[in-house]
Amino acid sequence: MVIHTSEFVISNTQISKCPEPNRPEFAFIGRSNVGKSSLINMLVGRKEMARTSSKPGKTQTINHYIINQSWYLVDLPGYGYAGVSRTDREGWGKMIENYFRKRENLFCTFILIDSRLTPQKKDLEFIQWMGELNLPIAILFTKTDKPKQGELIKSQKKFKEKLLETWEEMPPFFITSAEKKVGRDEVLRFIEDAIETGQ
Ligand code: GTP
Ligand code: MG
Numbered sequence: 001m002v003i004h005t006s007e008f009v010i011s012n013t014q015i016s017k018c019p020e021p022n023r024p025e026f027a028f029i030g031r032s033n034v035g036k037s038s039l040i041n042m043l044v045g046r047k048e049m050a051r052t053s054s055k056p057g058k059t060q061t062i063n064h065y066i067i068n069q070s071w072y073l074v075d076l077p078g079y080g081y082a083g084v085s086r087t088d089r090e091g092w093g094k095m096i097e098n099y100f101r102k103r104e105n106l107f108c109t110f111i112l113i114d115s116r117l118t119p120q121k122k123d124l125e126f127i128q129w130m131g132e133l134n135l136p137i138a139i140l141f142t143k144t145d146k147p148k149q150g151e152l153i154k155s156q157k158k159f160k161e162k163l164l165e166t167w168e169e170m171p172p173f174f175i176t177s178a179e180k181k182v183g184r185d186e187v188l189r190f191i192e193d194a195i196e197t198g199q
Contacts, residue, residue: 001068001192006044009064009072013091015098019064021105024195025072028140029096030112031122032056032078035142038178039112040065040075043187050075062099071195072105079122100133107194108136110187115141115155115175119162128166136199138172138190139163145177 009019028036037050037059044067051058056078063075076099077092100106109130113123130137141159144152152175160170172190176183 001188003044003188004068006046006049006065006067006073008049009066011061011063013061013095015062015095015102018062018099018103019066019072021103023066023071023105024107025074025103025105026107026191026194027074027076027099027103027109028112029076029109029126030078030140030142031114031120032058034078034112034114035178036078036112037075039140039142039176040073042176042178042181043184044073062095071191079126100130100135106135107199108138108191110138110140112140112142113159115144115152116147118155119159124162124166127163131167136171138174139170140174140176140183140187142176143179144175144182145180 010017012018028040030036033056037052040050041047041052044065049065050063059075059077061077065073065075067073076096079092079096100109111123111127111130114120127137141152141156147155156175160173163170174183174186174190176187
């Protein structure tokens, strides 16, 4: 897919204020600082469309962008950031839960996983929860410019083994690096296919 246009639409904390669910939607989620906003910028080919930060907890709201005037891309706030209060975490939980339970035009959610880490409980729990809701997911391994090739292969293998303890088959899986622009074509092709086949 060629990205012709990408525009910010709205940022909010309420599902009722999200744009009309009249176009296919793709969401990006993962632990704070995993690289969601950076990856989104890499995919759309813009430096600072989504705000990024070296400090975790930058994205706090549901952010809609419209791509090629035909589909929505959503940058969501990260989970598992210890720096926010319990009340904020509960607020996050409610907002996200509402979003995933109610957003009827959601085609697929990309769950971002830091390729440098061993399988994290928070990620596995989130993936499990999406499975229980019966929502389609794809996994994006992030920051793969960081680990050495051998380490990357090992961490991938570990993650897949862990996931397959509870999942019958691996969801779609992509290796990415916002830094080195790895995975762009593959992820955009996946989105294009999903839109074409209507799922
Ligand atoms: P929150 O909005 O806080 O949940 O974070 P986020 O997941 O949106 O992460 P963000 O894109 O803001 O990036 C967090 C940090 O990771 C920044 O310092 C980025 O420069 C860095 N980063 C993101 N992607 C990559 C990557 O592909 N490679 C490397 N080496 N660093 C990256
Ligand atoms: Mg962010």
